[in-house]
Amino acid sequence: MQKVICPYCGRVAKYVDSSVIYYGHSYGMAYLCRPCNAYVGVHSGTDRPKGSLANAELRGWRKATHARFDPLWQDGPFKKRNAAYRWLSEQMELPIEQTHIGMFTVEQCKAALEIINKGVSV
Ligand SMILES: [Zn+2]
Secondary structure (H helix, E strand, C coil): CCCCECCCCCCECEEEEHHHCCCCCCCCEEEEECCCCEEEEECCCCCCECCCCECHHHHHHHHHHHHHHHHHHHCCCCCCHHHHHHHHHHHHCCCHHHCCHHHCCHHHHHHHHHHHHHCCCC
8 A cells, every 4th residue: 555645634544445435335546534534446357546545525516517618639639649638738727647536626727617618628
């Protein structure tokens, strides 16, 4: 496991099976800060977190952002997820390696949604 710090309280997150989060249903391992109810899953087969720990509010924003972003590459206009993220990184003026919804803050989710809602011209 890696040392993953909870961004809300500064404690070290626990490395747990996600069944403790999803009421018995396991989706692999996760990092969890129980006091903050903040967690993040790992890339499958690794102990690398998929992004930063998110609490309920941030999870909601990330979910909403994914719901608007994913169709951009799943049904076009971008054919590939990478291409859609490259476009978003340019629009947000963020380095590509930081342009992942799983890493976004609430503010960044709001900014991304605003950009996506303006529409895409490629
Ligand atoms: Zn915490």
